[in-house]
Amino acid sequence: MNEGITEQLLKLDLKSAKKDESFNNNNKNYRGRGRGQGRGRANEQERDFNNNNQEREENSTRGRGRGRSNSRYEKSQVKCYNCNKFGHFAKECRAPKSKVNEKVNYVEEERKEDDILLLAYKNNEKCEDGTWYLDTGASNHMCGKRSMFVELDETVGGNVSFGDDSKIEVKGKGNILIRLKNGNHQFISNVYFVPNMRSNILSLGQLLEKGYDIHLKNNYLFLKDNIGTLIAKVPMSRNRMFLLNIQNDVAKCLKACYKDVSWLWHLRFGHLNFGGLELLSKKEMVRGLPCIKHPDQVCEACLLGKHFRKSFPRESSSRAQKPLELIHTDVCGPIKPCSLGKSNYFLLFIDDFSRKTWVYFLKQKSEVFGIFKKFKAAVEKESGLKIKAMRSDRGGEFTSKEFQEFCEANGIRRSLTVPGSPQQNGVAERKNRTILDMARSMLKSKKLPKEFWAEAVSCAVYLTNRSPTRSVWGMTP
Missing domain, CATH: 3.30.420.10 (Ribonuclease H-like superfamily/Ribonuclease H)
Known part of the structure; x- marks a missing residue:
């Protein structure tokens, strides 16, 4: 009888030793402090899993103790075998195995070229005209559609380098007209024209140089002007990028103005605002001036010629009562x-x-x-x-x-x-x-x-x- 008990004890010791050896070699099973086994989660690269765990993304073990142990594998030191980035496993990687589909910053310098621009670019993604990527890696604003420019200096050249080692020539630099939420118009100035570029790029560095303030907090990008007014609050997208939707506007073609009486008098008065023209007509300050109607379009020449600046006081502290007093x-x-x-x-x-x-x-x-x-x-x-x-x-x-x-x-x-x-x-x-x-x-x-x-x-x-x-x-x- 004693021999049978001894034999059973030896078998139990052998089973326990095998379990310990499996734990040390594979580092996949975790034990809680309760009387039973704890419940945990861990992920490994597919090539490191054994045959029993290749079909499961997570390993779970159940215990019957009072407490529960939730041990998670630390991913910050894990390097993906597909994209070579840290923080996730290959089977979790969103990039296809053939090539990486993440946004990358690519820098290429050549002494012979005047302008090599840094660009954060995402392949195979179509972008609407009004969508702009806010990019810290781009050295300049860039746009790929000629029709969006109201003014373009085609003497400016250079090259843009993409993440796939390709280059596209810069065909000019100019201004793009946009409409603000309050109906006013503004320019995105000094934008490079890069033909056939799929995405519009707003350079955060260029905005900083102009005095804008950029702040990141709670997955939002806050853009403020030089006096602290909030211009935009941009949420972070799923791929950790910031996209800003801007309404592009088309200026009134001057060639079509001459058939319109209101536009014709606008030109005759040196691009006087339509409010002033309406006042001249209503008060009959000018003989022969017809009824003026405020058009819906904006004048291209006015937008190009009248820059937005900090205003000066309209009135002096005291007004003169007679001519030549001041x-x-x-x-x-x-x-x-x-x-x-x-x-x-x-x-x-x-x-x-x-x-x-x-x-x-x-x-x-x-x-x-x-x-x-x-x-x-x-x-x-x-x-x-x-x-x-x-x-x-x-x-x-x-x-x-x-x-x-x-x-x-x-x-x-x-x-x-x-x-x-x-x-x-x-x-x-x-x-x-x-x-x-x-x-x-x-x-x-x-x-x-x-x-x-x-x-x-x-x-x-x-x-x-x-x-x-x-x-x-x-x-x-």
Whole structure:
């Protein structure tokens, strides 16, 4: 009887030894601290599984103890045999075995090429025109459709390198017009035109250079402008990318404008906004002006010529009660290239009471004092009034000794802005912007050389003096 018990004990020891050996070799089974076996999960590469575990993705063992042990295999150190990335197994890899279908950043440098662009690109994925990938690996914004550009400089070249070692030539750089949620329009500027590229790319690096703030939190990308206003909140997609849907807009073709009366008068008034044209028509400020209707389209030349900038105050702290009580002045330039008359600057004088504007063209800033004396003599003789005050910045052309002595001798009070605060001379600064916007729009619409800028500025001043302004409601300067 004792021999039988001994034999049974020996068999139990042999079974226990085999179990321990299997545990140490395969490292697949885990035991809980309860009286029975614990329940756990572990995954291995297919090539490492034995015949009993190849058909199962997870191994589970059940225990009958009070507690339960849930031990998970640490995947952070696991390298996928298919894509050579860490964090998952080959059978979990989403990339096909033939080639990787994940987004990659590919860098290739050649000294002979001027522009080799970094690109994060996903193969075999179709992209709608309004979908843009926000990419930290791209050095520039890129788009593959010529029709999306409202302005394109085809002299810009270079190459884009893709993840499959292919290259596509850059055929230009330009601006793309988009419509914001509030109905306003804006440009995506300095976008490279890469023909046949499937995806539109927004370079986060290029946005950072322009002062945008980019913040990642809780699987969202937050994009803010330079004053902290939230521009976009982009969720992370399943493939860990950030896609932004932007509505592309098409500008009104100028060739189709001439048959439309409203568009025709918009062009005649130097691309004056349609609100101003409607006011001219309703108040009958202009003889022969027909009824103006605000169109749904946007003017291509206006968008190209009128840039969005930080606004200046529309109103000064105190308004003049009579003409020539206060004159605002400012010099704009140097402007390249020089005009047909070899001028590099233009000088504006604005009457605070009526907002009437005078323009003079200069080759050098040193001519300002002489021009001011001519301007003073002309307007005082024409109106029969005297200039009482003048507001300007602290440029050397306005603070010279001879200028100061002349103003004191003629009873002209000077008002100089604080250094670094152009907003204090907001009337002149804003008028500069209005004149330049109109001039650029006219040159763009007619495709004239930049050397005609002085003629365009002169025409713009003539038109603004005959256009409505909020500062003088119901009348023109």
